[in-house]
Amino acid sequence: MAGLERFTVTFVIPPSKDFECSICLSVLREPYLTTCCGSHFCQLCVDNVKKKNNECPVCREKPVNAVIDKYFRRQLNQLQVYCPRRSVKGFQGTGCDWVGELGSVEEHLAVDQLKGECQYVEVECRLCGQPNLRRMLSKHINKSCPNRSISCQYCGFQSTHENITKQHIDVCPNFPLVCTNFCSSTMLKGHELPSHLSTCLEQxxxxxxxxxxxxxxxxxxxxxxxxxxxxxxxxxxxxxxxxx
Ligand SMILES: [Zn+2]
Ligand SMILES: [Zn+2]
Ligand SMILES: [Zn+2]
Ligand SMILES: [Zn+2]
Ligand SMILES: [Zn+2]
Ligand SMILES: [Zn+2]
Ligand SMILES: [Zn+2]
Structure with a gap:
C-alpha cells in the first residue's frame, strides 16, 4: 500500500475493534500478528517497536516476533471505503464520489500515474512539472501550461508559450509595429519600418x-x-x- 500512505482512508462503516492496531489504535495497515500473544499491529508499528526496544508492547516478550496476517489483510481489504479524494483541499465543489473496497483504492487512485480512474488525484504535468488534478490536466496542457508548444502567430516560429510571449515577441521579424509617426498606414513588419519612413507622410x-x-x-x-x-x-x- 505504498501509494496510500499519504492518504487518509474513511470507512463507510467504521470497522470493529478487531481491526484496530494495539499500538497506534487506528485501523490496521498491513496487519501483522505477534507470535507471542496474538496481537495485531500495523507493519509500520512493528517496525518502530523493533527499532525502539524490540519488546512486545502488549505482553513484554522480547524480542518481538510478528508475521503478516494474510487472512486478516483479505478481510480488511474487503471493507468499503470512500475515495480518499472525496473532498479536495483548495478545490471548489465536491471531489470524487467513488466508494469501493479498501483493497482497490490504490488502483482507483493510481498515484504517480498520468492516467487513472480517480480524477481528483494530483498528477504532475509532464511539460512543466506543476501538480494538477487529473481532471484538469488536459485543460492545463492545452490552455495554460507555460511549457505548452505554440507557434508565433506572426512568423510561425515554434516554441513554448512562455518563450514566445516573453522572449520571441521582442525579436520576431514579423511582429506588427505601429508607424513611429502614428500615421494611418497599415501595421508594419519590423524590418519594413525604415523603408516606410522614407515615404511616410507624417515623417x-x-x-x-x-x-x-x-x-x-x-x-x-x-x-x-x-x-x-x-x-x-x-x-x-x-x-x-x-x-x-
Ligand atoms: Zn499501528
Ligand atoms: Zn506479545
Ligand atoms: Zn477517487
Ligand atoms: Zn504544465
Ligand atoms: Zn514571430
Ligand atoms: Zn508612417
Ligand atoms: Zn523651404
Whole structure:
C-alpha cells in the first residue's frame, strides 16, 4: 500500500475493534500478528517497536516476533471505503464520489500515474512539472501550461508559450509595429519600418532647399504646400547661394 500512505482512508462503516492496531489504535495497515500473544499491529508499528526496544508492547516478550496476517489483510481489504479524494483541499465543489473496497483504492487512485480512474488525484504535468488534478490536466496542457508548444502567430516560429510571449515577441521579424509617426498606414513588419519612413507622410523632413539655406522643417505632407507658397523665397536663397 505504498501509494496510500499519504492518504487518509474513511470507512463507510467504521470497522470493529478487531481491526484496530494495539499500538497506534487506528485501523490496521498491513496487519501483522505477534507470535507471542496474538496481537495485531500495523507493519509500520512493528517496525518502530523493533527499532525502539524490540519488546512486545502488549505482553513484554522480547524480542518481538510478528508475521503478516494474510487472512486478516483479505478481510480488511474487503471493507468499503470512500475515495480518499472525496473532498479536495483548495478545490471548489465536491471531489470524487467513488466508494469501493479498501483493497482497490490504490488502483482507483493510481498515484504517480498520468492516467487513472480517480480524477481528483494530483498528477504532475509532464511539460512543466506543476501538480494538477487529473481532471484538469488536459485543460492545463492545452490552455495554460507555460511549457505548452505554440507557434508565433506572426512568423510561425515554434516554441513554448512562455518563450514566445516573453522572449520571441521582442525579436520576431514579423511582429506588427505601429508607424513611429502614428500615421494611418497599415501595421508594419519590423524590418519594413525604415523603408516606410522614407515615404511616410507624417515623417518630419527638411525643406528641399535646405542646402540653399531654408531652415524650415515640416511633415512630408506639407512639403508640397511649403514649396508652392515659398517659390520667391527659395529663388532668392538659390541666387544668394550661387553669388557667394
Ligand atoms: Zn499501528
Ligand atoms: Zn506479545
Ligand atoms: Zn477517487
Ligand atoms: Zn504544465
Ligand atoms: Zn514571430
Ligand atoms: Zn508612417
Ligand atoms: Zn523651404
Amino acid at each position: 518630419e523632413v527638411a525643406c528641399s532647399f535646405g542646402e540653399m539655406g531654408c531652415k524650415e522643417k515640416m511633415q512630408r505632407k506639407f512639403l508640397q504646400q511649403h514649396l508652392e507658397s515659398n517659390v520667391m523665397q527659395h529663388q532668392m536663397l538659390t541666387c544668394q547661394a550661387f553669388h557667394v
